[in-house]
Amino acid sequence: MKKFTRVLSVLLVVAVVLGSAGAVLAQDKKPVVGVVLKSLANEFFKTLQEGAEKWAEEDGRYELNIKGMNSETDIDTQLTIMDTFISLGVDMIVLAPADSSALVPSVVKAQQAGIPVVNFDVRLDADQLKAAGLEDFMFVGPDNEEGAYLAGMALAEKLGEGGKVFIIEGNPGADNAIARKAGFDKAVAEGKLELLESSTAHWETEEANTLVANLLTAYPDVQGIMCANDSMVLGAQKAVEAAGRDDILLVGFDNIAAVQELIKEGKVLATVDQFGAEMVQMAIEVGQRVIDGELEPVGWEKTPVELITIEDLE
Amino acid sequence: MIKSKKFINFILQEGGIGLVLLILIAVFSIAAPRFATVTNFSNIMQQISINTAISVGMTYVILLGGIDLSVGSSLALATILAGKAITNPNLPVGVAIASACLAAVGISMLAGLFNGFVSVRWKIHSFIVTLGMLNMARGAALQISGSRTIFAFPAVFNRFGTMTFFSVIPSIFIIAFVLMVIGHIILRYTVFGRMIYAIGNNEEAVRLSGHNTGIYKISAFVFCGFTVGVAAIMYMLRLNIASPILGVGFELNAIAATVIGGTSMSGGKGSMIGTFLGACIIGVLNNGLLIIGLDDNARQMVTGFIIVFAVVLDTYREKLAKTQKE
Numbered sequence: 001m002k003k004f005t006r007v008l009s010v011l012l013v014v015a016v017v018l019g020s021a022g023a024v025l026a027q028d029k030k031p032v033v034g035v036v037l038k039s040l041a042n043e044f045f046k047t048l049q050e051g052a053e054k055w056a057e058e059d060g061r062y063e064l065n066i067k068g069m070n071s072e073t074d075i076d077t078q079l080t081i082m083d084t085f086i087s088l089g090v091d092m093i094v095l096a097p098a099d100s101s102a103l104v105p106s107v108v109k110a111q112q113a114g115i116p117v118v119n120f121d122v123r124l125d126a127d128q129l130k131a132a133g134l135e136d137f138m139f140v141g142p143d144n145e146e147g148a149y150l151a152g153m154a155l156a157e158k159l160g161e162g163g164k165v166f167i168i169e170g171n172p173g174a175d176n177a178i179a180r181k182a183g184f185d186k187a188v189a190e191g192k193l194e195l196l197e198s199s200t201a202h203w204e205t206e207e208a209n210t211l212v213a214n215l216l217t218a219y220p221d222v223q224g225i226m227c228a229n230d231s232m233v234l235g236a237q238k239a240v241e242a243a244g245r246d247d248i249l250l251v252g253f254d255n256i257a258a259v260q261e262l263i264k265e266g267k268v269l270a271t272v273d274q275f276g277a278e279m280v281q282m283a284i285e286v287g288q289r290v291i292d293g294e295l296e297p298v299g300w301e302k303t304p305v306e307l308i309t310i311e312d313l314e
Numbered sequence: 315m316i317k318s319k320k321f322i323n324f325i326l327q328e329g330g331i332g333l334v335l336l337i338l339i340a341v342f343s344i345a346a347p348r349f350a351t352v353t354n355f356s357n358i359m360q361q362i363s364i365n366t367a368i369s370v371g372m373t374y375v376i377l378l379g380g381i382d383l384s385v386g387s388s389l390a391l392a393t394i395l396a397g398k399a400i401t402n403p404n405l406p407v408g409v410a411i412a413s414a415c416l417a418a419v420g421i422s423m424l425a426g427l428f429n430g431f432v433s434v435r436w437k438i439h440s441f442i443v444t445l446g447m448l449n450m451a452r453g454a455a456l457q458i459s460g461s462r463t464i465f466a467f468p469a470v471f472n473r474f475g476t477m478t479f480f481s482v483i484p485s486i487f488i489i490a491f492v493l494m495v496i497g498h499i500i501l502r503y504t505v506f507g508r509m510i511y512a513i514g515n516n517e518e519a520v521r522l523s524g525h526n527t528g529i530y531k532i533s534a535f536v537f538c539g540f541t542v543g544v545a546a547i548m549y550m551l552r553l554n555i556a557s558p559i560l561g562v563g564f565e566l567n568a569i570a571a572t573v574i575g576g577t578s579m580s581g582g583k584g585s586m587i588g589t590f591l592g593a594c595i596i597g598v599l600n601n602g603l604l605i606i607g608l609d610d611n612a613r614q615m616v617t618g619f620i621i622v623f624a625v626v627l628d629t630y631r632e633k634l635a636k637t638q639k640e
Binding site for chain 2: 041215234261
C-alpha cells in the first residue's frame with residue numbers, strides 16, 4: 001500500500017510538472033478557443049464542426065478545442081465540458097447551449113474565471129442571465145424566425161392568397177422550433193394563406209412521413225407544406241410522392257445535401273441556409289472584437305440566413 | 315340469458331385485443347368520414363410495417379422473459395452499412411442492392427448474437443446488455459456515416475418501395491406480413507418455437523430435462539436481429555434515406571405492440587398474431603386520432619391511455635380463460 005501511494009504521488013508530481021510546462025508552452029503559442037457544441041449526431045453541428053476546423057487551420061490565429069455530445073439534450077455533458085475548459089484555462093469559450101437556462105451558471109463561472117464567453121446558435125435565457133447579473137448578454141446567431149419567414153413567403157408567393165398549408169413543427173419547447181414556427185405563422189398571415197393544421201414531427205423523417213400521410217387524408221385539398229427542418233422535408237416529400245400529389249409544394253430549413261438534391265429535381269421549392277460552417281468563425285471573430293475592446297458585449301449580432309431555391313443550386 | 319353471457323365470454327376470450335382493434339376502427343369510421351377509405355388503410359398498412367417487423371423479433375425475446383432495447387440503434391447502424399453498399403458506384407445495381415440487404419441483415423444478426431451470447435454466457439439480464447448495444451450501435455452508426463444522411467439510392471429500389479399491390483397493399487407491408495407469418499409458424503410448429511415458450515415458463519425445468527437452454531436463447535436474439543435487419547431495408551425502401559439518427563424510440567413501439575398483443579413481460583405467454591394486432595392498434599390510433607382532429611398533446615395523452623386500457627382489458631380476458639377451464 002505504501003509503495004502504491006509513493007508511485008501515485010510521483011505520478012501526480014510528474015503530471016503537474018508536465019501540465020504546467022504544457023501551459024507555459026501553450027502561452028507562447030496561439031490562443032486556445034474552447035468550442036462547446038450540441039449534438040455531433042446532428043448533421044448541422046457536424047458541418048459546423050468541420051467548417052470550424054477547416055477555418056482554424058487556414059486562418060492560423062487560434063487553436064480550437066471542439067467538444068460536443070451525441071444527443072441534443074445531454075445537458076450534463078455540456079456542463080462537464082464547460083468545467084473542463086474553465087480548469088484548462090482556455091482564452092475564450094464559444095458556446096451553443098443545449099439548454100437555455102441550465103448553462104447560465106457555467107457561463108457565470110467562466111466569466112468569473114476571466115474567460116470571455118460568446119453565446120452562439122441558441123440564445124441563453126434572458127431572465128436567467130439577468131438574475132445571474134449578466135443583463136443583455138451578447139448573442140451571436142441566426143434569426144430563425146426571419147429564415148422561416150423567408151421560406152414561408154417563398155411558398156406564399158407561389159400559392160397566392162388563400163393557399164392552403166400545413167406547418168410541420170420541430171420539438172415542442174425548443175427555441176429554434178418556436179422561432180421557426182413564428183416565422184411560418186408570420187408568412188401565413190402576410191401571404192393570406194389558410195393554415196389547415198400545425199403539428200410536430202419532432203424533427204424526424206419517419207415521423208414526418210407518417211404525419212403528412214395522415215394529414216393528407218384529413219385535408220386532401222392542401223397545397224403547400226412548411227417544415228421546420230430538412231429531415232422532416234425528406235419524410236414529407238415521400239408522403240406527398242406516395243399519395244401521387246406532385247402539385248403540393250414544400251419548403252424546409254437547414255439546406256442539407258439530400259434536400260438540395262430534391263430542390264434540383266424540382267420536388268422541393270426552397271430551404272434556408274444559416275451558414276453553419278461559418279458560424280463558429282463568426283462567433284470567435286465577434287469574441288475577439290470584444291476582447292480587443294472594439295465591441296460592447298451586448299445585443300444580438302445576427303448571422304446571415306438565406307433562402308435557397310433551384311436558381312442558387314444550379 | 316346464459317347463452318348470451320357465454321357468447322360475450324367467448325368473444326372476450328378469443329377476440330381480446332382484436333376486439334379492441336375493431337372497436338377503434340368502428341369509432342374512427344363513424345367520427346371521421348375520411349378514415350375508412352382504401353387510401354387511408356393503405357397508409358396505415360405502410361405505417362405499421364416497420365414496427366410489425368421489429369415486433370416479430372421482439373416477441374421471441376420477450377417470450378423468453380428478456381428484452382431488446384437495441385433494436386432502434388441496430389436498425390440505424392444496419393441502414394448505414396446498407397446505405398454505403400447500395401450507393402457504391404462501383405457495383406452494378408443488382409449486386410449493390412443484394413449486398414445492401416446482406417449487410418443490413420448481417421450486422422443486426424451479429425448485434426443479436428452479441429446480445430444473446432453475453433447475456434447467456436455471463437448470466438446478465440438482457441436489459442443491461444441491450445442497453446449497452448443501444449449505445450454501441452448508435453455510436454458506430456454515427457462514426458461510420460460521419461453523422462451524414464445517405465441518399466440517392468438506385469431508382470429501381472426506390473420504385474419498389476413506393477409500389478402497391480392491387481393499388482392497396484404497400485410492398486413493405488407484404489414483407490412485414492410474410493415475416494410475421496414465418497415468425498408465427500416457427501413459434502407454433504417447431505421444436506425451437508415450443509422451447510421458447512417452455513424456457514419462458516420455467517427455464518430451470520427445461521435445463522434439468524437435459525436441454526441446452528442457452529442455444530435457444532441466443533437463437534432468439536439472433537432472430538430478433540434478423541427481423542431488425544429486414545426492417546432496416548424496409549425503412550430504406552419507404553423513405554429512401556439511411557441516417558445514423560433514425561429509429562430513436564423504435565424499441566418502445568415494438569415493446570408496446572408486443573405487450574398490447576398479450577405477451578407477458580415475464581415470458582412464457584403470448585402469440586405472434588397478438589403482436590401483429592398490437593402493432594395494428596398503435597398504427598390505427600396514430601392515424602385515426604389525427605384524422606378526427608386531435609392536436610399533438612391530446613393525441614399523446616389518449617394514445618398512452620389506450621395502451622394501458624388495452625393491457626388491463628387483456629388481464630380480464632386471462633381471468634375469464636382461467637375460470638372457464640375450471
